[in-house]
Amino acid sequence: MPSLLSRGCKMLSVLGMILFWLVLLAGIAVIPFGIAGTFIIVGDTLVYGLLTQFSKFTIGFVGILLVISVLVEGAEFVLGAWAAKKYGSSSWGMWGAILGGFFGAIWFTPVAPPFSTLLGAFIGAFLGAFLLEVLHERNVQKALKVGWGAFLGAVSGKILKIVAAVGMIVAIGIQVF
Numbered sequence: 001m002p003s004l005l006s007r008g009c010k011m012l013s014v015l016g017m018i019l020f021w022l023v024l025l026a027g028i029a030v031i032p033f034g035i036a037g038t039f040i041i042v043g044d045t046l047v048y049g050l051l052t053q054f055s056k057f058t059i060g061f062v063g064i065l066l067v068i069s070v071l072v073e074g075a076e077f078v079l080g081a082w083a084a085k086k087y088g089s090s091s092w093g094m095w096g097a098i099l100g101g102f103f104g105a106i107w108f109t110p111v112a113p114p115f116s117t118l119l120g121a122f123i124g125a126f127l128g129a130f131l132l133e134v135l136h137e138r139n140v141q142k143a144l145k146v147g148w149g150a151f152l153g154a155v156s157g158k159i160l161k162i163v164a165a166v167g168m169i170v171a172i173g174i175q176v177f
Contacts, residue, residue, distance in 0.1 A: 020048050024172065028165045031158065034105045034117030038069035038161060041168050048176075057175040065168055072164040076157035077101060080125040083153025084133075089146040093133035097150035100128015118158065125154035 027041035042065045049062055080101050081094035089097070104124015108116040130147030134140060 087149025092136035096128035096132030101125035
């Protein structure tokens with residue numbers, strides 16, 4: 001009987017590890033859809049740590065992952081404004097990029113899931129920066145340039161999040177194995 005019990009525990013351990021890694025990979029997969037995948041990675045890592053009494057890594061490691069997640073999520077919004085500024089935006093255009101990216105993601109989500117959230121964030125950043133820059137500067141050519149910068153910044157933000165998520169998972173893998 002002990003060997004049957006031990007095989008059952010080993011099977012549960014393997015299934016738990018598979019589930020842990022599937023959720024980590026899902027954290028990357030959901031980022032293009034506008035979901036905060038880095039926080040899913042942090043949550044999954046915290047649950048794993050709690051279930052294993054933090055035998056593979058410390059709570060401090062999870063805290064570092066959380067800080068990275070917060071910084072990357074914030075950077076995603078700020079990059080649109082920063083890029084708009086690099087393309088000559090006023091503060092109006094910068095705020096348009098931030099608000100447009102946020103509201104564009106929300107408004108486009110029900111249009112054609114799953115990629116509509118991502119598309120909405122990109123289009124929203126462009127339109128927000130463009131419209132507020134036109135209102136403020138009354139120069140359509142300049143506003144188009146600013147909108148393009150906001151679009152590039154929004155795309156850069158998504159790429160940054162995906163790269164950070166992959167890096168987080170590599171760090172987790174190093175700790176676990």
